[in-house]
Amino acid sequence: MQDLKTLGHMDIDWNLSPEHAVTMYLEWGNNNWHAEYPPVRSKDDYSTYFVVDTWGPRPVVRLVRRNSEAAEDIYSAPLPERLANRFLAEFGxxxxxxxxxxxIKEWLRHEMGLA
Known part of the structure; x- marks a missing residue:
């Protein structure tokens, strides 16, 4: 597993949600140019953002780099037990x-040496 400190140089969009990413990259034309996240113009446009994945037995945090053609996991690791339990208490x-x-964002920033 890659150390989060090695990712501190990356341009991460801390406010991009998975829903906004889908709107921007998979639902072309579904948002307008005046939105917080305007439509992408080419496959050279990309975003890097964190998500929490709960499809497995325990929550996993992933750093995703996405453009209109693909999404690549740059980092993936189980959440620490304390954060995972609090996340599950909130979302079931x-x-x-x-x-x-x-x-979780505060923890990530701390682990990356940004806070």
């Missing part, structure tokens, strides 16, 4: 891809 056992909570 629903399976899906979620935006990290503020607490």
């Amino acid at each position: 056992d629903l399976r899906g891809i979620y935006e990290p909570t503020l607490e």
Whole structure:
């Protein structure tokens, strides 16, 4: 597993949710030019953002780099037990891809040496 500190140089969009990413990259034309996230113009446009994946037995945090052609996981690791338990207490056992909570974002920034 890659150390989060090695990713501190990356341009991460901390406010991009999985829903916004789908709107931008998979549902072309579904958002307008005046939105917080305007439509992408080419496959050279990309975003890098964190998600929490709950499809497995425990929540996993992933750093995703996405453009209109593909999404690549740059980093993937189980959430620490304390954060995983708090996340599950809030969202239950629903399976899906979620935006990290503020607490998880703070932990990520700390682990990356940004806070």
